[in-house]
Amino acid sequence: MRFLRFPTLIRSLYAFSALNRARAFRLAPAQATVLRSMPSIPLLGSLFSSSSASSKMSFPDSRSDEDWRAVLSPEQFRILRQKGTEPPGSGKFDKHYPEEGVYTCAGCEAPLYKAATKFKSGCGWPAYFDSIPGAVTRHEDRAYGMTRTEIVCSNCGGHLGHVFKGEGFPTPTDERHCVNSVSLKFSPDDKVVTKDGEGGQSQA
Numbered sequence: 001m002r003f004l005r006f007p008t009l010i011r012s013l014y015a016f017s018a019l020n021r022a023r024a025f026r027l028a029p030a031q032a033t034v035l036r037s038m039p040s041i042p043l044l045g046s047l048f049s050s051s052s053a054s055s056k057m058s059f060p061d062s063r064s065d066e067d068w069r070a071v072l073s074p075e076q077f078r079i080l081r082q083k084g085t086e087p088p089g090s091g092k093f094d095k096h097y098p099e100e101g102v103y104t105c106a107g108c109e110a111p112l113y114k115a116a117t118k119f120k121s122g123c124g125w126p127a128y129f130d131s132i133p134g135a136v137t138r139h140e141d142r143a144y145g146m147t148r149t150e151i152v153c154s155n156c157g158g159h160l161g162h163v164f165k166g167e168g169f170p171t172p173t174d175e176r177h178c179v180n181s182v183s184l185k186f187s188p189d190d191k192v193v194t195k196d197g198e199g200g201q202s203q204a
């Protein structure tokens with residue numbers, strides 16, 4: 001499982017940095033995690049719930065599981081609504097590097113990532129160094145005995161993947177949004193995002 005090693009190492013370093021270690025000695029592990037995660041969590045309510053907090057948050061598009069099953073493929077439902085992960089290297093956008101365009105949520109079609117923010121991470125999943133502002137929501141994911149930052153679509157709460165920080169990639173943010181291809185669709189027309197400019201050709 002070579003692909004897991006690098007991020008795992010970085011996560012371990014991050015979790016046991018000097019500051020956090022000092023806190024962890026004084027506090028129970030759960031409280032230490034809460035303290036560390038506060039600056040990056042937009043919804044404070046999520047701090048006091050379990051690791052499935054995002055499924056309890058409310059989002060503008062609040063369709064039921066039944067509604068989602070009707071419009072998503074079984075694989076999309078497993079990943080977007082049940083926080084699944086596609087096998088590394090399997091996704092259709094893993095090695096997809098268009099010059100322009102926008103990746104949207106495969107569930108609700110909200111624009112999430114511009115093509116210009118996608119980079120080659122070698123991790124086996126599409127990687128972006130930044131999202132469209134406000135398009136993704138972060139929260140702590142403590143599943144499987146790890147503390148990771150899950151990212152979900154801010155419009156429908158669909159699970160996208162995780163974000164990792166400080167891995168040393170030469171990008172403007174030093175963050176890697178590691179996103180399942182199954183959670184995404186691609187539109188070559190990114191006017192969806194940049195609404196300024198040439199929109200006037202459609203007068204008939």
Ligand SMILES: [Zn+2]
Nearest residue numbers: 105108153156
């Ligand atoms: Zn969505």
